[in-house]
Amino acid sequence: MDREARRQALSVFLKAKRAKILPESVGLASGTRRRTPGLRREEVAQLAGISTTWYTWLEQGRDIRMSTSVLDCIANALQLTIDERKYLYALALESGSAANLGKEEPPEISPSLQKILQELRFCPTIISDRRYDIVGWNDAAANVFLDFGTIPFEQRNMIRLLFTRKELQRLAVNWEHFVRGFLAIFRAYYGQYAEDHWYDQFLEEMKAIHPDFDDLWQQSEVKSAPEVLIQFRHAKAGKMQFHLTSLQVQGSSDLRCSIYTPDPHSPTESKLKKLMGDNAG
Template identity: 35%
Template sequence: MDQRTELSEFLRSRRARLRPEDVGLSAHGGRRRVPGLRREELSQLAGVSVAYYTRLEQGRGQNVSAAVLDAIAGALRLNRAERDHLNRLARPAARPPRAGAGRPQRVRPAVQQLIDTMDSVPAYVIGRRMDIIAWNRFACALLGDFSTLPAHQCNLAWQIFLEPATRELYVEWENKAADIVALLRLDAGRYPDDPKLAALVGELSVKSPEFRALWAAHNVQDKGFGVKRLQHPLVGALTLSYETLVLPADPEQQLITYHAEPGSPSAESLRLLASWALAEAGGAGPSVPAPHPRA
């Protein structure tokens, strides 16, 4: 993915979402041909020249300083994830070194053992480009059997946009889809030269108009915590909290867990689902077939 194009489109999209009144400017001053702030207004707010900001927005900024980017980020009212994304796009030489995008993704055996022992907690691990690289049996019972998927489909973004059963699982599918694309955008900033990420984005863009529209919005965010409502084919409605834990030994890997409020109907439904998953496995212990390493 071309860094200059990504930077240009990101800045334009952030500028377009702001109205003059949002930043204390008069909404008057002539008819606006496009939504959002004008370059002149954004430059004024950031304290940089119009010519300088224009070059930056056109992807022609050279050696832009952290201070200037911070001023522009403040004027655009960027959140933390957006600020980090802007810095990666505008100052690629200043990015901390990362392992190559082609490095195989593997979870440590101890991590797989840990999630295997979590009989009452659905848990899985995602790596770069949202590949699902490890899971426990309960996660398969809740979200679908990852162990049966071809490698390129064992990906959270692919599942959300191209797997009908996954679309039906999430009650607020539109919100989930927007979150997934915003997370994938972060990876695009971290790994602009990842051919598998480019191939994934290309496939989703061709096959899903919803993905195309969301990708064009250039929204970015980090995965954190929250609540999801699911409609499970076996146990029905579920309201579950999720937590995202970054693995310190490999910050590119994130452990996601789901749980229900104790004593709630969802907690009882999860208990039933866990019993079903154990019965399906023949009570033979917590392990599910481990995923093959994926690049």
């Protein structure tokens, strides 16, 4: 991401967060003459204790200097979460990792991590890298999602697959909610590795591939590790419910372990066992 792209990403993010704050939630009158939802620029500036002109320039993507203390005030005014603050600082202070590495080989899965994948027999588990390329999975994941082994590595990106594979679009009961969770994590990576031009190229490609991608991306959600209950409607097993736990794998490779644990209050695990038994046979 070059400086211009970084400023534009910051502009989109600030506008999206400003639009989501109700005036009454910060002690301002909602009024009847608001043309757009959320706060006005001058109201954010007032809450942050900075000039309206300076904040307007920042939101317009102009090349201006800023300090951490001012960004702290803006983050407080926009009620940003910890993950959103990290994203703001990475873009505004150009503090993302210098990782413009071009084409990469798939990171190797360590024997210990491979053992974990095998032991989580009835918990669909996927290992992905910082670009959301899928580098490891277990049999349960192959049965619930799809057989990732049949997909070439250069196409085995979770974001890409969610928008291009019909079986994944049919799988989630609420596909948009499901996708927004992945995009929120992807945006956190986008801010962390702001110097890697691969992200900008990938985003442009996805916008061209799927008409709904840009609208969902512009919502600018940022989360590093959401824990959610996800409902699937599997073609063979029917309704299934999983608790998603997303973990960072410590080590030289920036890997993420996404574990889908069957909801204990549902028959999901027994359905999964039957599904895997049928497929094994």
